Amino acid sequence: MIARDRQSRLERSRRWALAHAKVARKRIGRWPRYVPLIDVAREYRRDDLPHDLIAGCVLGVVTVPQAIAYAFLAGLPAQAGLYACLLPMVLYAVFGSSRQLVVGPVAVAALMVAAALGEHAPAYSDRYAAIATILCLEVGILLWLLRAFQMGGIVNLLSHPVISGFINAAAVVIIVSQLAAFTGVVPAGGGSAVEQATRLWQALPEADLKAVGIGFASLVVIWIVRHYGRFVGSWVGDSPIRRAGPMAVVLLATICVAVFGIDVATVGHVPAGLPTLALPPLELAMWWDLAPNAALIALVAYVESYSVGKTLASRRQRRINSNQELIALGAANVGAALTGAYPVAGSFSRSGVNFAAGARTPVSTLVCAVVVAVTVAWLTPLFRHLPHAALAAIVIVSVFGLFEFHAIRGHWKFYRADVFTHLITFVGVLLAGVEAGLLLGVVIAVMLFVRRSSQPHIAELGRLGDTPHFRNVDRYDVQTWRHVKVLRVDESFYFANANKIESRLSRIVERQPRLEHMVLVCSAVNFIDTSGLEMLERLNFRLGRFNVRLHLCEVKGPVRDQLDTIGVTDWLSGKVYQTTDDALFELARAS
């Protein structure tokens, strides 16, 4: 009964997906395809609204403190963070294909902006805001270009081990940088995370004990709300009230500082009012200098947003469209550029809050944007007495959620190279900085992949009993022949492995004086490049010298087409057989 019920539910969900796809294709015009909010509006039901309203308000409460804290992490004023939750959030709601993803300021992008500011601000007389908006616009344009040239696939180069190594290290870097604010000592300045940590350690005796106290008190408040909040907030889904800790910290810390007149570093004056629209300055030299930074921020922002969006979508049996995500995230960043914010991306933690608070459509993020707008318009005087140490505590707690080390152990057993990639990226970011470390990780990942395929597994095969199947002689009890060698090369023939394959196959022939035929099983050869082709020609020639014929079998369609263009049958000393069975049927008898 239960099984049938489950099956019918699945059947329904599949039918829904099919129907949805058909409807989407039939709709007049292409607008809904590019503006998913139109679809949302058409399908919107009255009972979705309370869910979205509650989720949006919860999200707003979580968003405001994070937005201010991340702005300081990026080295920008508080309003830059708040502005990043207005137009960008609205634009993503309009264009994004994910229904729960929350776009806005995120820790990793803030860190990368901080690195870019540290690198370029001295050369441009500390015009932080100008640099941040140019970065935004470039990120947006680059994402649109990736869409226009169908190059979205390039983000796959940021493999999971690279990204997780990068984010783990970024979390460490962020915590180190926030410890400076936490302890009230002078910001640790530039340099790698290790240098910053050293300087922080040396400056520790000068720590402002009031700031440290506020910081620790903030951590305790967040911990209490997270652990006991579930009893309070059980009326809205999965207790999103547990995420309200940061807002509680903001309120409590502000009140304490204002009432008791504690003398610590605070946020100070934040201009009230909504941002005005303005284009970033059009200085070509600046644009050119910032382009590499923008490219890396764009890739990281997209990878993070896409993976968060995909995870959330799959929980509701939806799919998100990678091309549409490029458009939407590009639009959000362009929006950030026009309103004086800084680069935005999909937030892992806030999207989770949104999802857990029961958001059904992007309307919840629109509600959140209204909450932020109200804050910006009327509530900014409240932040005057908000201490930096409390914000640092908020960042440190949110960043702890980014750590992802548990996967490494499983990876070590399964595929060791990925663990190396992870660790090298991690260490690289800590020692060489955010951008150099990330690039190092990508290069290492590609190099390890090329290295892997440059040393192919070559198996000698034999016939399994009387069957037409052939298996590795080392793993199975199979029939072999003295005058025929059947070899399976488990890799495409291409430049990085052509020499290796040639020398290994030649050595096999030289050690077998009675050999007459070598059969290459090409079931794993997915393509052959010109180096691979030259290798085959040389191998054919060399085997000919030893009076051994070279045969190919199980050649796949695309490779067969390639070989036909150069007339392989004209120069190959042997034949091209359909199957290994065919080859052995002829060759094993022939002797």
Place this chain on the structure above:
Amino acid sequence: MIARDRQSRLERSRRWALAHAKVARKRIGRWPRYVPLIDVAREYRRDDLPHDLIAGCVLGVVTVPQAIAYAFLAGLPAQAGLYACLLPMVLYAVFGSSRQLVVGPVAVAALMVAAALGEHAPAYSDRYAAIATILCLEVGILLWLLRAFQMGGIVNLLSHPVISGFINAAAVVIIVSQLAAFTGVVPAGGGSAVEQATRLWQALPEADLKAVGIGFASLVVIWIVRHYGRFVGSWVGDSPIRRAGPMAVVLLATICVAVFGIDVATVGHVPAGLPTLALPPLELAMWWDLAPNAALIALVAYVESYSVGKTLASRRQRRINSNQELIALGAANVGAALTGAYPVAGSFSRSGVNFAAGARTPVSTLVCAVVVAVTVAWLTPLFRHLPHAALAAIVIVSVFGLFEFHAIRGHWKFYRADVFTHLITFVGVLLAGVEAGLLLGVVIAVMLFVRRSSQPHIAELGRLGDTPHFRNVDRYDVQTWRHVKVLRVDESFYFANANKIESRLSRIVERQPRLEHMVLVCSAVNFIDTSGLEMLERLNFRLGRFNVRLHLCEVKGPVRDQLDTIGVTDWLSGKVYQTTDDALFELARAS
């Protein structure tokens, strides 16, 4: 009769190779393995000597003018080129595993040295000789390190398209740079080949007509010797006298300038006497700055030497040992460093001359070294009146032999990406310089490879008649099933293609409402990385939502071992079958 004769000859040659390998393994000690000249000496027969003597003298006549010309190409004095033919040549003869390869100054390495000098000489007060010897020593040490860490395979990254694109462009760059000497105008200075050509064009009105005359006369002499020399020199093998053109040019031009007192730029004073041994200066900053240049020179030198050596060895049914070549070429470069020369490599043209002149052993190169030593010791005053224009003509003619464009057309049909790689490297070297262009080529080659494997070919398979074989439904008339899809993904599952594979397979499922089983044929899956594994887990979960089971079959041993470590059978909704036939036997009936 002829066939049997050929067969017995082949049988003999194979027996020879086997016996040789056995003997080499049995010999006492490992010395002959590391010092192939010991083997040469043991096997040396009296009738080898005249062949080696003649070849050595012919080689000497070809080498001397080239050595001087390439030294000027590198921006070094004439003696640096001559010294590069003494100790380096002897050391390669001792340690090299190729019997005909001639190591010494080559055009491409000279060009790369010129680039390094142009880049670094201004910072080190124009100490050209010091820079050149440090480069040598670094090249030698890097080659030894590659041997020590078993990293020789890294040179495979310099694929054939990259190397041929690079060498074609290098030939153009060299010709442009020599045209300056050819026309007697001021050397064109730094910048890319395009800039040099532009400046040369603008300076053309000031050309020294006497130099141009000598240059053209030299070209004519070389052409005449090459085309009519065969009638003269037929007594030594394949008319190596045809290669004596450069020596004739040197003699004729020197005599003309000396006798008629023509006022053109000449080589001038070359110090007489053999080089003294000296270590390059131990300045760490300089070593560090030059290391990247040295690394590129080392890779290019090794790739060229190895490929020339391999070609020559295969003509005599020998093999050369890639590890031993690293040692030998490293030793040659260290020798060059100690004697004030510049980086050396295996010369394509002179190795060909040596081979064609009938050299049987490395003794011929020892003879050549003696010829060069005699020249350096007593004949340097003869070069006083040797005009630069004649040397430029010699370089231009030898460099024409490097061009290799004919392969492109065949490659276009066979594997288009290689043509792109070739052209991008070619254009990159011309526009961005020798080193940047080479690196660009390597990066492009790797990127195109990753791109290729990131968009895998996915074939739907069906049963071929009553056989146990399965083929692509688009290419064969095969039996298919409504409730079972058999899909073959022609690539390993790894980070660059995991998302792509997942989305394509999911789409197939969503379009087939009656589907119950998806069978992934893994015959082309050579490994799975952690991104690939996560993809399989997600796919398994997603198919489960649609009530479709995921099965694997034809999983290879190494991949099976990987999957066993994480207990794939515990979470996979379907089974892992040995063969596609097994899978379909069970699944096709089950419905």
